[in-house]
Amino acid sequence: MLPSIGVIALFVSTVLGQAYSTNSTNGYVLKKGPLDTPWTEKVGTNPWPEYPRPQMARSDWKNLNGVWQYRNATGGAAELDNPPFRQDLENPVLVPFCLESALSGVMGNWTIHSWYRTTFDVPSSWTDRVLLNFGAVDYEATVFVNEQQVAHNVGGYWSFNTDITDHLNKNSTNELVVFVFDPTNLAGNNIPLGKQKLIPEHIFYTPCSGIWQTVWLESAPAASIDKLDISAGADGKVDVTVHTTSNATGTADFIIHEPNSDRIKVQTKVPVNQAHSFVVESPELWSPDSPTLYNITVKMGSDTVQSYTGFRTISKGVVNGVQRPLLNGEFVFMFGTLDQGYWPDGLHSPPSLEAMVYDLKALKEVGYNMLRKHIKVEPALFYQAADQLGLMLIQDMPALATSWVYLDDTPKKCPPVSLTPSLDPDTVQEEFNRQLEVLVNQLKSYPSIVTWVIYNEGWGQPWEGYDGVHNTSIDAILTDLVRKIDPTRLIDSVTGWHDHGAGDFHDNHHYSSPQCGTPWYSLDSSPYNPETDNRIAIQGEFGGIGQNISEEHAWKVENSINHVNNTYELDATQEIWNVRAHIIFQELKFQIQEYACSGAVWTQTTDVEGEVNGMLTYDRRVNRMDKEQWKADIQALYDTAAKRGSSNSTMKLPAREEVVV
Incomplete structure (x- = not known):
């Protein structure tokens, strides 16, 4: 359950x-x-x-x-x-x-x-x-x-x-x-x-x-807890920092409860305002199949806050000759949707918690184990829902404007650097970097987040060398920055286009058919060579097939309706949409079987305004999926990936020498 x-x-x-x-x-x-x-x-x-x-x-x-x-x-x-x-x-x-x-x-x-x-x-x-x-x-x-x-x-x-x-x-x-x-x-x-x-x-x-x-x-006391950074690994190691409102010294009581219980599993004292680690004996691990969470109570003086965590380790390693993403030491094929998080009645704001969770449950029902939160950040309760349901999250940094997005009276051609000519690129980049740090620090304690994305398709990304002297790409600089803040997750430096070789992923976008870890490629991508690229091959976006809907379920804005035909592919009926999805799934399954594909992101969870390529319509009243077909096709991806990696399916976790509490 x-x-x-x-x-x-x-x-x-x-x-x-x-x-x-x-x-x-x-x-x-x-x-x-x-x-x-x-x-x-x-x-x-x-x-x-x-x-x-x-x-x-x-x-x-x-x-x-x-x-x-x-x-x-x-x-x-x-x-x-x-x-x-x-x-x-x-x-x-x-x-x-x-x-x-x-x-x-x-x-x-x-x-x-x-x-x-x-x-x-x-x-x-x-x-x-x-x-x-x-x-x-x-x-x-x-x-x-x-x-x-x-x-x-x-x-x-x-x-x-x-x-x-x-x-x-x-x-x-x-x-x-x-x-x-x-x-x-x-x-x-x-x-x-x-x-x-x-x-x-x-x-x-x-x-x-x-x-x-x-x-x-x-209400909180003058000396109070300001922030909790908590990361719990599959080996039982807990890394915690209890930040306070002042440069306080001393300790806080840190209590981990048994899952779904008030019973105490571990109680210890941790120093405040400094990183601290301890080990929990034999924790139940968090995964999409078993999203076990542990409630936490932290007390400092007269201040008490409630939190939670999940024990899991995200890493990468070579499995049967291919670089793979590992969850708790095992290769797990990551399959999810591009999740925009838009609502026709509230736009960025879901109308309610029930509505927000409805989307996640619709994905979980057919077997998705992941979603890519696409250049948007959600309310904290969204991440808790993903933690509880067992959905891995690839979290994007919200993108800067693309060079063709600026609202101006004069159209602009694409400049050498995807930043508006009217602004100082260094100033824009500095603020982007600052907010990227805020993103990671704000969300890094949610167990469901497994990967950070820095740039999407070159949007706001300097295309060439950053400093002009060492030809160091900003992708590599920001990858190092994110890795320093959060060394526990993977980093997708650039999802689609302008790949300078940084990060943990070789990430290709292609519509409608996939090109995941394959030796063939198209514009704005490159072939994947497992002998020379030690990164994970993933299909950051694909699918995108659409099916026009009746006026009842449409975003009734003329400009949006006029752009519906810009969809990558439009299928005549819902039945044909499902047939086309099945065919595309077969292509992806072949690439998993024969090449190095380790994950893929189907576009997308719901329709959004003039886009009609969602699992669900924008009003959430129609679910296009033939659920039994989608369940079977998604499970076939997992089975194929497991078979491909079966000769070395379990990777040993590194030994820890910390004292068990």
Whole structure:
């Protein structure tokens, strides 16, 4: 039986704490967008009530999601000099949904500069410090509490928090005001933005501006736990760093519970603010077939947080003469979908936890053991769901804009370096590098993540030598950077195109047929030679076959409909779509059997706007897959891979000399 989703989050929200909103629903109306989902009408005005940070959950918390006030800041950045304190803003907005979405109640366009406002009370029982948390705000957020600036964050995918205790009116209502700047692809800006575009077209979608993940308060002591880095290997070794809000010394109690139990498996003390390791005897391992997780309690002084981990080791090694990805020392063929994570009603924001998990369960049902999270970062509860369901994740860094994406009056030809000519490439690269570090540090404790992707298809990637002197590619520089932050995972430096030989993967994109680890290749790829390339061969994208759908399930935007015929291949009926998928599967199976293919990514989980090549339609109401056929075809890939690697199917894990706790 699969573990239930959101166990930790649900426990915290319903037993330990209280998830509620103090905001009025004055004037909020759900907009009628181009398409909805079965969950759209169920959202209501208190969305996402679950505790949002399952790997560091506190008991005393308060959800600030709900109806806030909104104003389009037509005066631009100059309005920061005169914030709208103590005044009502004209429009209601439902947080946490993108301003461009129907669920936000705004469904705006060109929301470059925006004001948000709400009020809140602090529970009288809270006697410690009060922290204000944001799951994510796209793109640049300036936060005020009671007319005082308390935080500033740059980056549309990253969580941040701030201690607001000294700015509170503890015995009366408090005012929270947020100013957001989101240029998306406006000329003169080049930011990590993934697939967003101010004027969407085919593979570029409606942007997401503003607050799009949960906002919440929590109570914590002055000396408190600020972050947990936890990695647990298949050999039982646990690497942990307990970060605190100050440069504290001393220790924290670290308790690992038995799976699905409050019983203690290991209890030890770990020093705070420094890396520490210990070994757990004979842990049950995490894998797609058995996604065992261990709940964790960490106590430091009067602060207690709940977390979890899974014991697994990701590595690579030669199996039967071929370089392979190894999970817990064994070759596991990685097969998943390109997962965009877009929703017709909420855009970047799923309408609910149930809706978000629905996609993952649909993939797991037919046998996918992996998905590639494509140039987007999800809410923390998404990663917990993948951990619990047993889905390996290939996590992309959100891409910079491609050279042809900039919104400008003058079309630009592709420059030698895929950065806008109007910006300093070094400045753009420096910010990309900074946010890449944030990505890895923010997500590196989730067991399901097995691989980091730095660049997708050359989007924002300098094509040639980076320093001009040593001809060192930026791919290699950033691969070393990521490896230093997280040495426990594999790195796909460049997925598709402009491969400079860095990282752990030789990654080819080809539609519709695969070219996975083969000696034949096409434009923007190269043949794979296992004798000279010691990397893993993977098909980073393939498939992409589409099937047009009725108006009922279509994204009802003329420009998107007009781009449907740009799909790599369109099949006349759902039945033919399944036939074509079966044929493509046979090609991939042959390449696994005869060559060096170790993994593949089918495009894609769902339709998105004008793309109609999903397992599911964009509204999630139609599942195109003949489930029994897909189960059989996917299992055949695993069986073929196992047979190919059977002469050396088990690799010995390195011995550890640490003392067992």
